Amino acid sequence: MVNGLGVLGWGVGGIEAEAAMLGQPVSMLIPRVVGFKLTGELPAGTTATDLVLTITEMLRKHGVVGKFVEFYGEGVTATSLANRATIGNMSPEFGSTAAIFPIDDETLKYLRLTGRDAQQVALVEAYAKEQGLWLDPAAEPDFSERLELDLSTVVPSIAGPKRPQDRIVLANAAEQFAKDVLTYVEADVTGGDDRKPGVPQQEQPHGVASPVDEASSESFPASDAPAYGHDDNGAGAPQHANGTGSAVPSKPTRVTLADGTSFELDHGAVTVAAITSCTNTSNPYVMVAAALVAKKASEKGLTRKPWVKTTLAPGSKVVTDYFDKAGLTPYLDKLGFNLVGYGCTTCIGNSGPLDEEISKAINDADLAVTSVLSGNRNFEGRINPDVKMNYLASPPLVVAYAIAGSMKVNITEDAIGEDTEGNPVFLKDIWPSEAEVNDVVANSIGEDMFNKSYQDVFAGDAQWQALSIPTGDTFEWDSQSTYVRKPPYFDGMTMETTPVEDITGARVLAKLGDSVTTDHISPAGAIKGDTPAGKYLTEHGIERRDFNSYGSRRGNHEVMIRGTFANIRLRNQIAPGTEGGFTRDFTQDGGPVSFIYDASQNYQAAGTPLVILAGKEYGSGSSRDWAAKGTALLGVKAVIAESYERIHRSNLIGMGVLPLQFPEGRTAASLGLSGEETFSFTGVTELNNGTTPRTVKVTTDTGVEFDGVVRIDTPGEADYYRNGGILQYVLRSLIRK
Known part of the structure; x- marks a missing residue:
């Protein structure tokens, strides 16, 4: 977000951050810089979210992984600082290392608004001009590559159902949903449940989705209420969640809530509508627009649909x-x-459970319900375990979809509700003008608010200061804790490094497709009761209502290992017909389907190294260190992918896992790899000679042979790999000092 201010910054993985805190430098290749020219102005009725989704689509198509993006041109002057920060904060979704704006009068205006004194503002201006960092709208700097966007061509948009770059013009959203939903449900779903009763999911016909573990009050903390309250005026009134629009697969399912409210739930029902995430909820223009939509809607007597869980997390x-x-x-x-609350909630999977009756109906009927959120990321399985399809939208559109209640509604043309007199109400009737939004922003936001909220930000409030904390030079591990346990990273470590060895006899733990995110690899959401992680917690006396989430248990490696590759939407191609953390265990006769964790334990007991096969953009999304930590602790020694996201590639090296890339133009499919082969990697030992090989020879027992490109990109990364990981490297360095 600081890139919107002209302050260069980029994300690093947690492993890399830990090393930096202990004095290690961060190394990287000199990036190419993509110049992104902005011209024109945003048209009325569009938001910063519409703009950033358009930019995300453009940059993903262009390809900017490992590159800096720099915005320039006359359109920059027409872009508010809040909108620049929104764009800069979406850099991970672009795939870029950073997305930076130059400094200009708009920057200084923001500094004054947020409480910086006149002397500091003057220093910023003088320094930027002296260093050549001040915006010249007419300049055409030299860049490695160029893109251009006329802001006047931006239209209202959403993105989904599973990637931020999958932009959909809002006017086409209902039509596109009708196409996309076919991926998630059977084409003819007018009858009952398509799953075969009593048959394990791994033995279900291909394409039949897993009955997702109920996200009921049982699987969430006791402090987290199972659901919100419902509007009194809706109690007992039958409603329908089908919406209007074109014909799509339909499986209307009757739901009656505890308060008597009755309705039919169907594919496309919006069950989560969340104004959330750092990117959009720090932008006053879209937040005020959302509040004004709520005001206009309330004045007309509109309410959200009773099946929609709504939250606000600025x-x-x-x-x-x-x-x-x-x-x-x-x-x-x-x-x-x-x-x-403030901070990460629904956007990282902390939505809390849906109403028990709604959750049961979704899972019993295998409904493809949706979420609409103003977040950065909408990856599969991330938002809520009951929700299959997730859409990113601006905060005001989140409010509108909560009222409409279904993705089947053509929200730009269909009525989204009725006023108190029974007249249809359309989106245009409750959408605020730019002048209305600007007027509220100008009259409601002042310097004093920022000073009040952040003058003691590092001291914390009274509750924070009252917390009891342990004393002493070293942390005292609690052997009974199921939240924080001593990890095994340094078990068996010696002061001297062990020579790097070639990898032989490796089996495939997972064969995955394109755009596998760190959420697929290490989910942060709810823990299912019938998974290895859930069973571990049960065995340690934890009731299901207190399981909490993977994110909250990330201090316990036993939970996190068991949660690695356990995303409920993961599709492992060597275990077709399954969805979730399943693989085939080739240590057993016939290679039966097994939980990934259980199979990994058998492989490690047999001394068999493991490998992951993947497609493009492997490890995209959050800079989640556990996606690499869990991979390593499962016994994976190498990953072969078509391409990597920057941070995850770095994190793999930091955990001693070798990242390899298929040769240009080659894929697992084109090489005929099924995932049932045994792999060997030769040439890795060249690292013992102080050099990093450009490629290593990859061979299989079926006769496939190719040169895997070694993605150890810097000498520092090579040192980390020789040491078995960055943590071991840092510890040895500290001891030697």
Whole structure:
């Protein structure tokens, strides 16, 4: 986000950050710089979210992994600082290392608004101009590559159902949903459940999705209420979640809530509508627009549909301050967008459970329901375990979809509800003008809000200061804790490094497709009861309601290993017909289907190294260190992919896993790899001579042979790999000092 201010910064993995905290430098290849020229101005009715989704689509198509993106041109002057920060914060979704804007008068205006004194603002201006960092809108700098966007061509958009770059023009959203939903349900689903009763998921016909573990109150902390309250005026009133629009697969399922509210739930029902994520909820223009939509809707008597779970999680305490000052908070509350906290919530999978009755109906009927959120990422299985399809949208559109209640509704043309007199209400009737939004922003946000909220930010509030913390020079491990346990990273480690060895006799743990994210590799959401992680917690006396999430248990390697590759939407091609953390265990006769964790333990007991095969963009998404830690602890020694996201590739090396790339133009499919082969890698030992091989020879027992490109990109990374990982390298360095 700081890149919107002209401050260069980029994300690193948790493993790399830990090393930097202990004095290690961060090394990287000098990046290519992509110049992104902006011209024109955003048209009325569009938002920063529409712009950033357009840019995401363009940059993903162009390919910017490992590159810097620099915005320039006259269109920059027409882009507010808040909108620049929104764009800069989506850099991981672009695939770029950083996406930076130059410094100009708009930057100085923001510094003044947020409480910087006149002397500091003057210093920033003088320094930027002296160093050549000040924006010249007419300049055409030299760049490695170029792209251009006329802002006036941006149209209202959403993205989904599973990647941020899959932009959909809002006017086409219902039509596109009708096509996309066919991927998630059988074409003819007018009858009952398509799964065969009593047959394990791994033995179900291909294409039949797993009955996702119920996200009920049983599987969430006791402190997390199972659901929100429902509007009193909707109690007992039959409603329908089918919406309108073109014919799509339909399986209407009757649901009756505890308060008597009755409705039919169907494919496409919006079950989660969340104003969430750091990117959008720190932008006052889209947040005020959302609140104004809520105000106009409430004044017309509109409410959210009773099957929609609604939440508000601002990226800053200032947001609730200006909502209160503008008198907009009651309208958001009336529609169910109540404050649930500040920071990462639904966007990282902390949505909490749906109503038990809704969750049961979804899973019993195998419904493809949806979420709409103002987040950065909508990867499969990330938002809620009951929800198959996830859409990114601007905060005001999140409110609108909560009212409409279904992705089947053509939200630009169909009525999204009725007013108190029974007249149809359309999106245009509740959408605020740019002037309305700007007026509220100008009159409700001031320097004092930022000073008040952040003057003691590092000291924390009274509750934080009252926390009891342990003392002493070293951490005292609690052997009974199921949250924080001593990890095995240094078990058996010696001061001297062990020579690197070639990898022989490796078996494939997972064969995966394109765009496998760190969420697929190491999910952060709810823990299912019938998984290895759930069984571990049960064996340690934890009740299901207290399982919490993988993210909350990341200090316990026993849980996290068992959760690696356990995403409920993962599709392992060597175990066709399954969805979730399954593989085939070739240590057993016939290679039966097994949990990935269980198979990995058998392989490690047999001394068999493991390998992952993958497609393009492997490891995209969050900079989740456990995606690499878990991979290593499962016994994986190498990953072969068509391409990598920058941080995950770095994290793999940091955990002693060798990242290899298929030769240009070759894939697992084109090489005829099924995943049932035994692999050997020769040439890795060249690292013992102080050099990094460009390629290593990869061979299989079926006669396939190719040169795997070694993606150890810097001398520092080679040192980490020789040491078995960055943690071991740092520890040895500290001891030698």
